[in-house]
Amino acid sequence: MYAITFQDIERLAYGRVPDPSILEPGDVIVRVRVAGICGSDLHPYFGRERGLDPGTVMGHEFLGEIVEAGAEVQGFRVGDRVVAPFSTSCGTCFYCRRGLTARCLRGQLFGWVQEAQGLQGAQAELVRVPLANGTLVRVPEGLDDAVALLAGDILSTAAFAVDLADLSAGDLVVVVGCGPVGLLSIRAALGRGAREVMAVDPVPSRLEMAARFGATPVGHGGPETLAQVRERSEGRGADAAIEAVGSPESTRQAVDLLRMGGRLAAVGVHVEPHLALSPGEIYDRNLRYASGRCSARHYMPSSLEVAKRDHALIATLISHRLPLSEGVEAYRRFAAREEGWAKVVLLP
Numbered sequence: 001m002y003a004i005t006f007q008d009i010e011r012l013a014y015g016r017v018p019d020p021s022i023l024e025p026g027d028v029i030v031r032v033r034v035a036g037i038c039g040s041d042l043h044p045y046f047g048r049e050r051g052l053d054p055g056t057v058m059g060h061e062f063l064g065e066i067v068e069a070g071a072e073v074q075g076f077r078v079g080d081r082v083v084a085p086f087s088t089s090c091g092t093c094f095y096c097r098r099g100l101t102a103r104c105l106r107g108q109l110f111g112w113v114q115e116a117q118g119l120q121g122a123q124a125e126l127v128r129v130p131l132a133n134g135t136l137v138r139v140p141e142g143l144d145d146a147v148a149l150l151a152g153d154i155l156s157t158a159a160f161a162v163d164l165a166d167l168s169a170g171d172l173v174v175v176v177g178c179g180p181v182g183l184l185s186i187r188a189a190l191g192r193g194a195r196e197v198m199a200v201d202p203v204p205s206r207l208e209m210a211a212r213f214g215a216t217p218v219g220h221g222g223p224e225t226l227a228q229v230r231e232r233s234e235g236r237g238a239d240a241a242i243e244a245v246g247s248p249e250s251t252r253q254a255v256d257l258l259r260m261g262g263r264l265a266a267v268g269v270h271v272e273p274h275l276a277l278s279p280g281e282i283y284d285r286n287l288r289y290a291s292g293r294c295s296a297r298h299y300m301p302s303s304l305e306v307a308k309r310d311h312a313l314i315a316t317l318i319s320h321r322l323p324l325s326e327g328v329e330a331y332r333r334f335a336a337r338e339e340g341w342a343k344v345v346l347l348p
Contacts, residue, residue: 001016001017001018001019001124001125001126002014002015002016002017002124002125002324002325002348003015003016003017003057003058003121003123003124003125003324004057004058004059004121004123004124004324004327004328004331004346005017005054005055005056005057005058006044006045006052006053006054006055006056006058007054007055008054009045009046009047010045010046010047010335012045012058012327012328012331013328014324014325014327014328017055017057017124019126020120020126020127020128021128022068022069022070022128023128023130024070024130025070025071025072025073026070026072026073026130026131026132026133027069027070027073027128027129027130027132028066028068028069028070028073028076028128028129028132028136029066029067029068029069029126029127029128029129030062030064030065030066030067030082030084030126030127030129031064031065031066031067031125031126031348032062032063032064032122032123032124032125032126032127032348033063033064033065033081033145033347033348034062034063034064034145034146034149034321034345034346034347035059035061035062035122035123035124035149035324035345035346035348036059036061036062036149036150036153036343036344036345036346037059037061037123037327037330037331037334037343037344037345037346038059038060038061038086038153038154039179039180039181039246039268039269040060040246040269041058041059041060041111041331042334042335043269043271044058045331045335046335048271049271051114051115052112052113052114053113053114053115053116053118056111056112056113056118056120056121057111057120057121057122057123057124057127058111058121058123059110059111059121059122059123059124059346060086060087060109060110060111060121060122060153061086061122061149061150061152061153062083062084062110062122062123062127062149062152063081063082063083063084063139063145063148063149063152064081064082064127065079065080065081065082066078066079066080066082067126069132070132072133073132073133074133075133076132076133076136076138080138081138081139082136082137082138082139083136083137083139083148083149083151083152083300083304084110084122084129084135084136084137084152085101085135085152085153085156085296085297085300086109086110086152086153086296087101087102087104087107087108087109087110087293087296087297088104088106088107088108088110088119088129088130088131088134088135089101089102089104089106089107089131089134089135089295089297090104090105090106090107090131090133090134091131091133091134091135091297092134093105093106096134099295099298100295100298101134101295101296101297101298102292102293102294102295102296102297103293103295104131104134106130106131107131108130110122110127111123123324123327123346124324124348125324125348134297135297137151137297137300137301137304139304140304140308143304143307143308143311144311144315146315146318146321146345147307147311147314147315147318148304148307149345150180150184150303150307150314150317150343151296151299151300151303151304151306151307152296152300153294153296154180154181154184154343155184155299155303155306155307155314156294156295156296156298156299156300156303157181157184157185157267157294157296158181158184158185158187158188159188159299159302159303159306160267160294160295160296160299161181161185161188161189161242161244161265161267162185162188162189162191162192162242162265164242164263164265164266164267164290164291164292165189165240165241165242165263165264165265165290166240166263166288166290167189167192167193167194167240168192168193168239169192169193169194169195170193170194170195171189171193171194171195171239171240172194172195172196172198172229172232172233172238172239172240173189173194173196173197173198173238173239173240173241173242174197174198174199174200174218174229174238174240174241174242174254174257174258175189175197175198175199175200175210175215175241175242175244176200176201176221176241176242176243176244176245176250176253176254176257177200177201177243177244177245177250177268178199178200178201178203178206178207178209178210178215178244179206179244179245179342180317180342180343181244181267181268182199182201182206182210182242182244182245183206183209183210183213183317184213184314184317185242185244185267186199186210186213186214186215187213187214187306187310187313189240189242190214196216196232197214197215197216198215198216198217198218198228198229198232198238198257199211199215199216199217199218200218200219200220200221200225200253200257201217201220202220202221203337205339205340207219209316209342212313212316213313216232221253221256221257225253225257226256226257229257233259236259236260237257237258237259237260237262238257238258238259238262239258239259239262239263240258240262240263240264240265241254241255241257241258241262241263241264241265242254242265242267243264243265243266243267243268244267244268245268246266246268246269246270246271247268247270247272248272248274248276249276250268251264251266251270251275251276251277252276252277254266255276255277255281255287258285258287260285260286261285261286261287261288262285262287262288263287263288263290264287264288264289264290265290265291266289266290266291267291267294270291275289277289317342317343318342318343318344318345319340319341319342319343319344320341320343320344320345321345321347322344322345322346322347323346323347324346324347324348326346327346330344330346
């Protein structure tokens, strides 16, 4: 089969790799119809996360059709259209039963193989899905492939973000970072009853998108942004902030916009060694900081309902639908944050 594979920092390849096969009775093989490029794919691409074996198939977002199923697969059959979260989960362990599917005792991340151990990714024609019974979700009829794909990661991450931020009706919320996760977090926060969501991003086109998703754009941070947030909060600052970038700078921006006792939900993937605020600041301002990997499988049924309800708006996030063969160039342009490149979907 053909796939996009990691070769080295900022070096990917499109070419043939061995087809996956059933290794365990709970496995299925999915023929990929759509695969996403995610912002977190850029961490190994740029070398911010290290250890990925050369030759590893990239990608953790996919939707497709089951073409082969192991003997212990239940509830699914060949021909089913299914979507997966970015990590596998058994559905029965201590953590899965509590909704923390991201920490399943047997779970693995798609697209991470290190020292020959791990799970190949999904930017390929075929992908093996272990623990299929607890991992996969059937896609509702009539829902566009590329929109349904988003339930496996960014739609669910947005729902997770508002849970982490402990949002209540009437809250003033700041979203720092208006990429796809941030934009969907705007919708999720408004759906939770936020009285206003204020959007922070340095890219003007992203702020324009944030307005379409229901937010009030307030620039790229700094004194002017802080003044606008305080103007709408009787001088206090935001009740909650959602940081959807994954950098020390975005953490600092979010913290600076919070009131005393504010809550910060960090859903960007952070790889820096130290937090951008001190324990003393958390204590002195009574702040709450919450983070962690989204348990996407837990949120996916409700995320698919959101995808159906807001289909037209969510579809505007997808800037490019490209053949898999153009994936290497798509990574380059997406990584460079070229104007107009938002959510990229590859079509094997």
